[in-house]
Amino acid sequence: MPVYRSTPIAPSEITGAALYARRRDFIKAAGLGAIAGALGVRAGLAAAEQERGKRIEGIVKSSFSLDPLNEKATPFDKITGYNNFYEFGPDKDSPLKHAHRLRTRPWTVLVEGEVKRPLTFSVEDILKWALPEERVYRMRCVEGWSMVVPWVGFPLNELIKRAEITGNAKFVEFWSLADPEQMPYVRTPFLDWPYTEALRLDEAMHPLTILAAGLYGEVLPNQNGAPLRLVVPWKYGFKGAKSIVKIRFVARQPQTVWTKAGPDEYGFYSNVNPDVDHPRWSQATERRLGEFFKRKTLPFNGYAGQVAQLYAGMDLRKFF
């Protein structure tokens, strides 16, 4: 079998990743689009760029996915063009505009806290642990809209199995990247950066909880939280931390970025619940993107059968 090799590129010719990520700003600022474009093509071998839009091989179906006959997946351009990712700006279209600055390779995830020893995994290693599964889940935003996303990922418990946690570990904390070079809006004081989220250990172990690395069969677009994000389909979307760089096991229930920002508005659990209103709006209905009429919101976002027992005996109004 012939082996094809591309012409080698001298290290001096390779644009630094930091400069490369800012290339669009550079083009805008200097107005040298054509020249920069030509340089960009030559330098376009950056590993992060190679990942963009790549098909993920060997995806297996999952019985946890929604039935496409009942609920159709939201179109790709809506899932990737309507995002809350405040590190990249305050508007729904800001992430699409600015997330190209994110460098998703090289990327490592530090696992620490209540573990025998802290471990650092590269994202390439993590993606080899389990077969990529397609999980078509509902995604309900706390703001009152929803979509259906065909995620590609694997159960978070695959990571927890490898983390060698101690008996003290009761909660898992997820830390997102907060690099002002790549994420311009972490310079604004509107959230207490870095973005952190957390789950109870049994929630994190639940087979519905996944780390997603793709959607629609492709490598996860940056604006959706590349290279690795949390997806917990029975909770409001903001619980799903994006672009995770650190996972910490802790003994006590940690503060999360949104409970710090509004303790009466965003609870630790934040399970989707049509009967518990947000203080400023009702959660009884939702607008599925692409639909004209509002839908009724389902308890636990329609996953009550799988997860309600995790909260047996708890007052869901108190632990909202």
Add this chain to the structure above:
Amino acid sequence: MKTASGRAFNPAFSPTPNQLAAVKTALFAVALIPLASLAYGGFNDGLGANPIEFVTRQTGTWTFNFLLITLTVTPLRALSGQHWLLRLRRMLGLFCFFYAALHFTTYLWLDQFFDIDAIARDIVKRPFITVGFAAFSLLLPLAATSSNRAIRRLGGKRWQALHRSVYLTGILAAAHYFWLVKATALIYPLIYAGLLAILLGWRAKKRIASYGPFPEKAGASLRPIRFFRSRP
């Protein structure tokens, strides 16, 4: 050139009736651009992934924009001496009402689908809806008394007193905006509230200045304060 009063002569521009009509027509057309762009987006799939939210936001934003523009007329006129600007104020105020009505209709029709129960609950329970509804309600009498006939019937003084309620509407609109956004988007209501504060602050400063100076010398305060011009 100086006038008799010693102030710099200001050759105030005063448009002829034809010129004024042309300016008003142009302004009318420009003020309809936001609506036209929404309509264009609606027919060309240009309203984003959540069109109803987009329309609600755009109509709300343009209501506030026209409110601020309307409140700018008086300071601008005072600072520039271009008194004819006053003749555009009614149209600007009515456009504020027009976009407010579209905003409210979007909420009633597209967002809540005339679910009167849900709307009533919203108005009572959600502070940002309560305040927004109050702001819209305050605009209704102003729109209703915008004609020359209404001004004559009310009398200038009372008409002006009624229309000063627009300052309260501005404050309610700012509160509505603050209450509805998340912490991460606070920058927008902060900008609007800042502009409103400048426009209202200018009026407050002028009002305070018109009260005249306080007596400065100690001797002046020893004299009894005169309540009445003559003995009652």
